[in-house]
Amino acid sequence: MSLIIFVYPFVTLGQYEVLEARKVKNQQGDKVKKGDFLSKEDAISIDEKGYLTLDVESAMHMKLAAGHYLVGAESARHNKWYETHLNLTKELKKKGMIMCKFTYKTLVVPGSDRHFEVDRIELDQKNVTVINSDTASLTLKWANPDYRYSGGYHLVIRDFYNNGFIDLIEIDADSDTFTFSPGKYDHKHMYYNIIANDCRASFRYKIQLNTRKAKINRVTTFEDSSN
Structure with missing residues (x-):
């Protein structure tokens, strides 16, 4: 054998x-x-x-x-x-916010196919925020067009290039401002937005982190994960 x-x-x-x-x-x-x-x-x-x-x-x-x-x-x-x-x-899934959608009112530009969502949460910040220090803080202030809304909000921070979640911060229902330190994250390019519990959200705005430990995740992606 x-x-x-x-x-x-x-x-x-x-x-x-x-x-x-x-x-x-x-x-x-x-x-x-x-x-x-x-x-x-x-x-x-x-x-x-x-x-x-x-x-x-x-x-x-x-x-x-x-x-x-x-x-x-x-x-x-x-x-x-x-x-x-x-x-x-998993946390966003439990909250029902991972794929939640909100029906916005739209303004159509005459003579074109462009349209604008006119009733999103309005943030004071409009351009790229540049952070040069690990300890520098960023204060966000927003306004919800629904004056009757009394629920809470979440600050969602993601990597700019691949959308991988970096942080999710729950904000008190009676607040319309929040201060945090982007420098504690090690992602060079991030974006953030404010999302209400009813899924109404602000537009996304970018943060550029110019610190020594900041890393570029241009080609890393979590979007293919089935989890």
Whole structure:
């Protein structure tokens, strides 16, 4: 009787398979290719217009754009953010706000197909808010066109490039202002809006974080997750 031995590839804990790589080098200057494995201790550099996709611990692959990275630090950050995103998604689902819609009154521009929603929550801030310090605060003030509304609000903060949830903050029902510190998040480009419990919302406005720890998540996406 013959003995057939099947040999399976063995991957040690803390090694990540490279799923996509373009213009990526390790600390020795060697090219990183699809099918390679990187460890948490590896440092890599990605040139302009390059990218790297790794199969890490979370259900969502980690994707990195141009820059210099320590693989272990980035994977830990990615996994932590992914867990935050999932938890906030579940919280919004419980509140019935994850896909909620509100029917707005619209103003049609004569002679064109453009229209404007005229009864959204109105925020004082209109342009990009630039934050240069970890401790800098941003105060939001808004007005609800429904003077009879007496419910609460939520501040929703998401990554600008991929819509992954960063934070969800519940605001008292009797308040029309809120102050928070965008610098405590490590996302360079974020957007935020105010959503009432009846799903009426403000438009989305952008925050640019110019701090040392701010990271660009241009090619990371959570939108493909089935969770």
